[in-house]
Amino acid sequence: MEEWRRRYPLFRRVLFVLDGTGPAGVENRTRALHAAVGLLAHFPYDVPVLAVPLADLLQHGPSAPVWRPVHDPDQRVPWTGPGHRQT
Template sequence: MEEWRRHYPLFPRVLFVLDGIGPAGITTRIHALHAAAADSALVGFLRNVPVVAASLADLRKYGPSEPVWRPIQAPDSTVAWSQSPHL
């Protein structure tokens, strides 16, 4: 077993913070991430590493601990960053 796995048995989440493209652009980018997640090369990775995205505006307005994060596997739902996005 690799040494780092002894200390970190679970992968950390990948958090995308999107800004500068407006609400429609945020939705478009999140759906593009969702489409990219269908790539067979990423399926195993995404099974082990939760990936979520949020707009900087939502993070500033509601805070990063609120359910403003959209899992790329289910981009029309929202979760808190600490929740498992494997819906």
């Protein structure tokens, strides 16, 4: 087993803050994350991957339901909630 897996046996969630591209760029990056989330399929558990535009984070705060699960970017959830696909 890799050393990092011994130290970090469970990822709670992966959060991405997106900025610098405007609304269309945020949508493109979110779709790219959606396509890449399949790379986590080898984990034996579900790893929530959430993204948020920096503007939404600054306007509403990190605990607000502004985070987009990359598997369903039309949904908005708080980062502390489930907001991810259950396996």
